[in-house]
Amino acid sequence: MARIELRSIQKFFGAVQVLKDVNLTIEDGEFVVMLGQSGCGKTTTLRAIAGLETVSSGTISIDGREVQDLRAADRDIAFVFQSFSLYPHMTVYENIAFPLRAVGMSQDQREAAVREVAKVLGIERLLNRKPSALSGGDMQRVAIGRALVRRPKALLMDEPIGALDAKLREQMRAEIKRLHIARNSTSVYVTHDQIEAMSLADRIVVMHGGLLQQVGAPEEVYNRPANLFVAQFVGSPVMNVSGVAIEGGAGAAVLSFGQGAGIPVAGGHVGHIPGGKAVKLGIRPEAVLLRHEPGEGFVETTTTNVEPLGSHEIVDVRLGETTLRARVEPGFVADGQRVWVGLDPQRAHFFDGETGLALRRTA
């Protein structure tokens, strides 16, 4: 187990800067997920921690000791890659035991260590097989077993289940979480899949363009996104974002969507927003409310699309220049029907129209 600290990390490949001042502390025993789209620098960060890549500047510490100049082999960190990287000519047992060769354990100790991880991973019955006789999920279980058998200080995983089909990914997600709880190893996990991030992480690190956008618990990243990028990257369907003008004063205000369409909200919900600023409203589909009849805070509109998804439906409604997507019960409304739309002001997010930074209530 280990505490990992990244301080002012920069990384250039030639003239291209792919990491721009990355600062992050990963606590001992924590499960941190780095989330971001392809090319944002996740793998480079992970490889830098492991020592598979050098950094251009900054420091990396493990348990207070600077390691940026140490070789990968001297950092005691294990790495699981997305591609199945098993030795094809060795059995599962030999693959898992391989990292123990250099450690100077007795045969008995090695066998006990291999059997223990195989048991945790549920692959004891596969120990005599060759990798070619394994399913994709089992290959990745073996790769994780090989990474864990030495009891490394930390386990780094780079999209370890990204190549598996959807059903298996769901199952493996649960297994990886269980494994983390059982081993309590410091884990850093990279993915572009927000559901994986939400379900696995103690804390999520949202990355974009070589910069950390937000670091926080899953519910914090979801409920209090620091900026528009995070707001729209996390959550499915995507958070509605619309330019709004805030009209009216302290008592009552109207969020104007243009073309005379506006939704009234109590002034307290927008009192923290400086006047005269270009503002974006962010509202998740579950906080867009639809009704079949008029009501206070609701305005009349027409549905323009209905997407049935089994457990719920996503309904599009037009409001001025904006289309808002709402999440409703199945069968709630048909396409082209009249409805009244309102917002849950407690779950409305406002962002600076220029910087994209969240405008937060201070109180």
Ligand SMILES: Nc1ncnc2c1ncn2[C@@H]1O[C@H](COP(=O)(O)OP(=O)(O)O)[C@@H](O)[C@H]1O
């Ligand atoms: N060895 C390399 N040489 C040059 N550019 C690289 C190298 N490795 C990665 N990059 C570039 O660095 C950026 C970040 O890559 P990476 O860390 O792999 O992103 P991610 O894992 O988030 O998809 C990308 O633009 C990628 O093309």
Ligand SMILES: [Mg+2]
């Ligand atoms: Mg990558």
